[in-house]
Amino acid sequence: MKLYDTAGIDERAALGEKKRAKVFSDLKECDLVVLVVNPATQDFSPENELLEFARDHDKQVIIFYNLFSEGDRASVRTAAAGMPLSMFYKNIAIDAKDDASRIPVIDFIRENFESKNFKVDLLPNVVRDGFYILNIPMDVETPGGRYLRPQAMCEEFITRNWAFPVSYRMDLASARSHDPEVVAAERGRFDKLIAGLGKKPELVITDSQAMDVAGKWVPKDILITTFSIVMINYMSRGRLKAFVNGALSIGKLKSGDKILIVEACNHSRVGEDIGTVQIPNYLSHNFPGVIVEHNFGREFQQNSTLSQYSLIIHCGGCMISSQKLAARMRDLDALGVPYTNYGLFLSYMQGEDVMLRVVKPFSL
Template sequence: MGMNQTPASERVHISFFGKRNAGKSSVINAVTGQDLAIVSSVMGTTTDPVYKTMELLPLGPVMVIDTPGIDDEGELGALRIRKSYQVLNKTDIAILVIDSTAGKGEEELELIHRFHKKGIPYLIVYNKIDLLSTEKIKDLAMSVRAGEVLVSASDGMNIQELKEKIASLKPEDTHKYPLIQDLIDPLDLVILVVPIDKAAPKGRLILPQQQTIRDILERGALSLVVRDTELKSTLDHFLAQGVCPKLVVTDSQAFARVSKAVPENITLTSFSILFSRYKGELETQLKGIAALSSIEDGDRILIAEGCTHHRQCGDIGTCKMPEWIRNYTGKKPVFEFTSGTEFPDDVSSYKMVIHCGGCMLNEREMKYRIACCQDQGVPITNYGILIAQVTGILKRSLGPFPEMQKLI
């Protein structure tokens, strides 16, 4: 089975594009087919891009995306092509599969143009070379450039070479800031406040909590994990014994209560803010939150989520967020909601966009959404920062980042 627990957001997203007859699926199967237990081509609905999580050595855990043909016809076909293009926003590595008996056409040139525009590293795969004459193969081989591979998915020719080339395109870790390691020293105690309500997933911790614990461990420091309901007793006891935390990190939703329980001299922040900085988005989102003060009745606000089936986000997004915003602003804006992969290309009609933490989206997609908003001059912020703002503790939660406090 090899069910892999790596979340989608941490996987390298490899997308395969091409015309319907280019042999995309065969190439995917040939590349991934080294382990039959994991590989299972996902078919069935050809309307939507198809996602498979797998381990692709030497890349590690990846998300392979099979997209609808870029030459599909009719009204539905046009919709499918559009969906293929949307996949670009989350693509870390693009593979363009071309039928070598047909050659490169307009659709392929259009795609290559888009790869360049979005700065996506890509490979061009000439498939079906088994169908070419020896002479034609020679001609093609002579003209092959870096970033192009001749393969035959049906007889496995050059598939190993293709895999190595894909692996060589693996994106670098581009984090400008660490998650938490620069804020603590070895043996420092960090208290992590993790509320357990009915929305919390059964028997596990959500990813940001895991990542934070992991980052603290790697620094040689200590995580004390506690519910919000036990925080005060715990702090009282520890402080009375002379054990003082260096930092308290809380779930955003418990921020207001936690802020009261933590003495002013102890630095307090939230998982949201740590991750926002880690991803390089904090500055943008702090600027974005300013828009809240100028919201008027009837302004349109987009509340966007990265996942479709994460009940916790759903409840916050569709219920709590609108309520918090109405209470804080005293106005009645109009809320619209998107979830999963739907995110409008045109956000210009919104007064502001409020996005979830995006833990289920890969970074490329999240950055794309932020760029969409910035390009169109629409303020964007995230759930955690909005909650901190409406509960009046945004300034305090930026305690570890004095330079950011100046932005609000």
């Protein structure tokens, strides 16, 4: 563990500028910011500057209100009001000068700091020499010459772990055709693939938008999930359960509720795009009167506007850092806004049991 004891950032002299630069450089490197506040302070500009910086850089923050006198306890509420972002972080009011506070201070940090320095496997329990089917329908949005990042990552991870990725391009137009013969022919292609492997595949990973077909065609004794679910579990460092919990709010949506669809990149959106066409269509069909809004790119909605939403539906988040995704989750948790994910939502639209099936590969 490395501990930085930072200098003040409120000095205006030339040396003060150097100290400021060092403080912000340290902030960038650290995993946890412990902000010690004197509640009797009148001007919280430096504290607010630190909190904003820490937040912009997705740092975990713990706030200690250091009680220099018993009278300071009454000022804690006013101090918190002077630092609006403090509402998102755990805090404790304690006399940190007192040796007896040492253990409670350490315990408080231990209870509230979540180390991010751990690794999550992209796919759990990959079986050596097992078959893994990647269902990649490809549509007008699919770029030529390469797989999308989640698909490429799955293929690489499976191969690296001595198993066999098998790509299958499902013809969604045929699979959804009103002509039973066309559907049967496409179904035959899929069944032939499964039977031709010679042994049961370990897992099918499908494009989320194909869950209406794949959920029915993949035999019940074969595990299935979606690329979007794989990614959100990976990017959130194994916190898929939080997105599953959010999905349970889908059934409570009612007319007038606002839903925010979030994509963490700005890919070109054409044709039957999942975020702008498919999910909104499912929502308006199943929950008439709900209002759908979008948030595209690396910047997220301001906290002041997030609380208006009844549900957030997030993409796989492969284009933002885990820290950025964690910051989004932290904000939404603090505001009590439920959030789920594309793959979970599209599976839930096929039935709650289908959604519970696609999280089984993650032992949920």
